[in-house]
Amino acid sequence: MKTSRRSAVLIGVNQSGRDVQLPALRYAEGDAQAMAGVLLDQRIGTFDPGDVRQYIGADATWSDIKKDLRDLAIDSRPSDVLLVYFAGHALVPEWSTQRDAYLVTADLDAHTLRREPDNGLRMSFLKRDVFEAFAGTSFLILDCCHAGIYRDSEMRHAEAMQTYRTQVDRHSALLACPNGFAARESEEHGHGVFTSHLLRGLRGEAADDNARVSFGHLANFVGQQGIQPPPVQLVQMWGPTTVLTQPPVSRHERQPLSTPANSGTTRPCKNPLDDLASSITQLLGRVFHSETLSAHRPRQIDHAERVEIIRYALDADSAAVVEFSGPGIRTVSSTPRFNKDQLRPLLELSAADATLARLSSPGHVVSDNGRRVLCVPLSYEDGRLLTLTVVDPALAPLDMGEPLAVMLQAIWSTNLLDDPLQAQMHVLTALRTTFGRLPTTLYEHAFGLYQKLIESxxxxxxxxxxxxxxxxxxxxxxxxxxxxxxxxxxxxxxxxxxxxxxxxxxxxxxxxxxxxxxxxxxxxxxxxxxxxxxxxxxxxxxxxxxxxxxxxxxxxxxxxxxxxxxxxxxxxxxxxxxxxxxxxxxxxxxxxxxxxxxxxxxxxxxxxxxxxxxxxxxxxxxxxxxxxxxxxxxxxxxxxxxxxxxxxxxxxxxxxxxxxxxxxxxxxxxxxxxxxxxxxxxxxxxxxxxxxxxxxxxxxxxxxxxxxxxxxxxxxxxxxxxxxxxxxxxxxxxxxxxxxxxxxxxxxxxx
Known part of the structure; x- marks a missing residue:
């Protein structure tokens, strides 16, 4: 079952509706058909045949188009994509006091618009009733040629299109509406000038480094082709990343279309660990590949060995397990350079902070006179607080913050010497439990470790x-x-x-x-x-x-x-x-x-x-x-x-x-x-x-x-x-x- 729907509505009209004094176009209908051909191309297209609607020539009636677009908007889901393309004329009636244009369909009757202004494909309808109502990501491409003399003698059409630029969430647009020019069609290419550049871009000339063409890349490409006046671009939110065409590979081998086409513009929801993958990996390496671990066969580990492994991993001056009971401070186990009497002022500060924060924080750092002490609570029972105390650890691991404290608590609670594979998995699982997910590199590292653990x-x-x-x-x-x-x-x-x-x-x-x-x-x-x-x-x-x-x-x-x-x-x-x-x-x-x-x-x-x-x-x-x-x-x-x-x-x-x-x-x-x-x-x-x-x-x-x-x-x-x-x-x-x-x-x- 498809998780998202990618729909396209493509409209091409050469004739100018009923009694509309605009000259016929030659290539608008062919332009819409050419766009369909690219989007449905078996090699590069990303749309399925059943999801691409074409309204060409006499079949392009405003009532059918509006009904189709409205149904798509009402039934849409947040993961859906909608692309609307129009090639033809645009019209601003003489009686209109609003800066609002109509896209000229085959059945547009300009005389009835005064009495029935909704009897046409109006820009305000597209904005309000389609794109603002569409739950997913939507795009509009207009190739509206100013061919011949408009009924709009004041040439207000370009300004009317500019009013469309009011932002719509999740929506991007590319509008080619030159002001007052003659036919913008190219006999050499057999297309509208604007659409000929669109087709070139979609066929690969607007591709990124991965040969994928996003709407954002397409808009940039067309804007660089020297069209005067330049097209109007409105590219926001997922416009830079939504893919329209891909490299020529078989459909079953393609990357998911949710994969960003331009990685530089993605905005992931970051986890606190996302920027710490390297630091976590380095700390694990120092703990589980230290000389202390490699020098012993599997066996039970004592407190002194645990403390030394942690001191080494953090490149600290010394480390100890300290018990705080009321005003008393007792060293349970320590490395050789740990001096309780010299550190007493810092330890007393640490004890006070640890007692206050033991239920809400996994650790804290106390510093004074150029010295710093990392304090990580290990247990609290009958008024006795047992803490891991690390003196003058390197600054780099301290920047890890809470993840460091979570790792140290897990390292302390596992038997590093008995089964290093299980111990390392225990530490990574503690991070997973606390933060919900790990960066991809750490997750895959954990999966490989777990495979080895089970296989052993x-x-x-x-x-x-x-x-x-x-x-x-x-x-x-x-x-x-x-x-x-x-x-x-x-x-x-x-x-x-x-x-x-x-x-x-x-x-x-x-x-x-x-x-x-x-x-x-x-x-x-x-x-x-x-x-x-x-x-x-x-x-x-x-x-x-x-x-x-x-x-x-x-x-x-x-x-x-x-x-x-x-x-x-x-x-x-x-x-x-x-x-x-x-x-x-x-x-x-x-x-x-x-x-x-x-x-x-x-x-x-x-x-x-x-x-x-x-x-x-x-x-x-x-x-x-x-x-x-x-x-x-x-x-x-x-x-x-x-x-x-x-x-x-x-x-x-x-x-x-x-x-x-x-x-x-x-x-x-x-x-x-x-x-x-x-x-x-x-x-x-x-x-x-x-x-x-x-x-x-x-x-x-x-x-x-x-x-x-x-x-x-x-x-x-x-x-x-x-x-x-x-x-x-x-x-x-x-x-x-x-x-x-x-x-x-x-x-x-x-x-």
Missing amino acids: MTMVFQPVVELDLRPAGVSIHSYEALARRRENEVRAPLTALQMAHVWGDRFIIERDALLLAKSIHSYAAADADSPWEGTKPLSINVAVRSLLSDSYITQVKSALAEANLKPRTVTLEISEQDAIQPGPGERWLQQPLAYFHHHLTTLSRELHICFAVDDFGVGYSSLARMAELPLTQIKVDRTVLHHPLAVEELGLVVRVARYASDRGEASSPRAVVVEGFDDEAPVTLKQIYDLGIHHVQGYFSGETASTSLRELSFAVRERVAATVRGEDDQHQAAAAAGSHRGARSAARGGP
């Missing part, structure tokens, strides 16, 4: 265990692919994974696409060495926005084909932490849940993969989502297990999972998987099993997530079966009983 992760596979009363029936049902920074880590890198949501869809989709490809390829390799025949199902997490992206779906297809993995092996788990709703600028014709249901159904049919709800119990969880989406399984988040009404909630999930099959709409109920189960859970495996839930995932079986696939040992299967029968782990049962007593008490309104 390892995929491990956590088993989903099928419960049974008998040890022989306890087995691994399937696996879930989980991202880890390192294979032996238990915790997910949530900070790195979730920061994509700060940056938007492009980062989310790229994250999910990279993790999906890594999951499928790693799983195929692990499955080749697995101890059983046949491939067990694999679940992979995905965001709602990724499932709506064609590029993500393409990655699913190619990854499955490359790994030679059957599509039905894969289940994509849709997180309940993602809203199902249109993105910015999107419009869905159906209700969100219905639209997404249809989308998943189509994907399932085309890709032959399965879908599941993940993290039920958090975020945007709803029974409607569970019941209405085409899912093969429902995964319950571990937070449900620790809810006072956990058993009741799990029972409700089971009923929803059976809803479609109970109504005969599905052959079998959806599987329910309880995630995050461990030995600390107040709900027992027996209670879960008795509810009809036979699949559990977590750290209870003795098996941890790994890059390899292994069978459960007999000892593990025996212990799980005993727990399911209620014969094991009395402590867990007692804890569960206590939880239910509390739940019943809460239901009665007790404490």
Whole structure:
């Protein structure tokens, strides 16, 4: 669907209307047709055939033209463009006391104008009812030749045109109305003199360095051709940048027409960071490529190392973390040259300013006697203010102002030595969060860093265990692919994974696409060495926005084909932490849940993969989502297990999972998987099993997530079966009983 409409109304009239004593022109009608030919040229034109109207000769009637122009004005949008071109005569009636001209159409009757002044194409109509009403950007080009003797014996026409120059917002004009000259037509070129120059300019002679012809460049070009008197130019707002013709390339390869044709005249809405891209990049380089970072393997960083890295990055004399508590000043950590006693007057000033500004400003600078101290608050708790204090930093980074303080707070709060990629992304994400957007160079730098960060992760596979009363029936049902920074880590890198949501869809989709490809390829390799025949199902997490992206779906297809993995092996788990709703600028014709249901159904049919709800119990969880989406399984988040009404909630999930099959709409109920189960859970495996839930995932079986696939040992299967029968782990049962007593008490309104 087009986002903007570019319309042109081209009028050419050789004859002089009804009983208008003006000589016929020879080339006006051909001029309008030639203008249409250029605007619609397959090589250089920027207008589509259906949006260019031509009113030529006897077909150029004032009533049709006015109706067409008025419709365009009323239905216009801010992104639309309108070009009106007229070649012919102009007339100012003898009876008129106003400086207002008529463009002479084929049916203009000068005698009726005294009684019906609106029965014609009047300049005041164009200005008031068309261009002032047009919501977008509009342009007028007039080639009104003074050919022969006008009925306007006083030659007031030129002055009448000058009154049109009253400014109209979003409108530009180019008027060729020489005063009292004979026919301004060129037999040599077969055009009006003015239009012949227009055509030359549009065909490339008025092009800028990128071979694009804007209205502003065209007006300048025509004005330099020596026409006397010179044409009247009114070029304002987007006139200098709106493109009329482009270089001769295929239409699908052209730059968007919203791209300025003359970059020197654009006026972007500036972000405070737009002028700081170089400074930010330099500071990041000094922090993340310093000797302190490069000299160590990944590990935890202490305060002293953080302070030294910041001192180095700002080329400061010294730096410290200082705690202010009432009148007391205590140095928590510092570089060697920091002297609290010498700096006490500045520190006291800094403490006072920091206390006042800690809620409204991320930092401030205090100076006295040639020394300066940058103070950035880090935390405030129980009357104790912890600040990063930098003594005599270089002036250049100080000019960054608030962005510098935001970066320093982010640098302080991340572990620079453990994972420099994630730490640098953390700093850029802090800027993104605070200022809304980054300059293009920094944004692309962040996107490249994020790709590297995700690609550096390892995929491990956590088993989903099928419960049974008998040890022989306890087995691994399937696996879930989980991202880890390192294979032996238990915790997910949530900070790195979730920061994509700060940056938007492009980062989310790229994250999910990279993790999906890594999951499928790693799983195929692990499955080749697995101890059983046949491939067990694999679940992979995905965001709602990724499932709506064609590029993500393409990655699913190619990854499955490359790994030679059957599509039905894969289940994509849709997180309940993602809203199902249109993105910015999107419009869905159906209700969100219905639209997404249809989308998943189509994907399932085309890709032959399965879908599941993940993290039920958090975020945007709803029974409607569970019941209405085409899912093969429902995964319950571990937070449900620790809810006072956990058993009741799990029972409700089971009923929803059976809803479609109970109504005969599905052959079998959806599987329910309880995630995050461990030995600390107040709900027992027996209670879960008795509810009809036979699949559990977590750290209870003795098996941890790994890059390899292994069978459960007999000892593990025996212990799980005993727990399911209620014969094991009395402590867990007692804890569960206590939880239910509390739940019943809460239901009665007790404490």
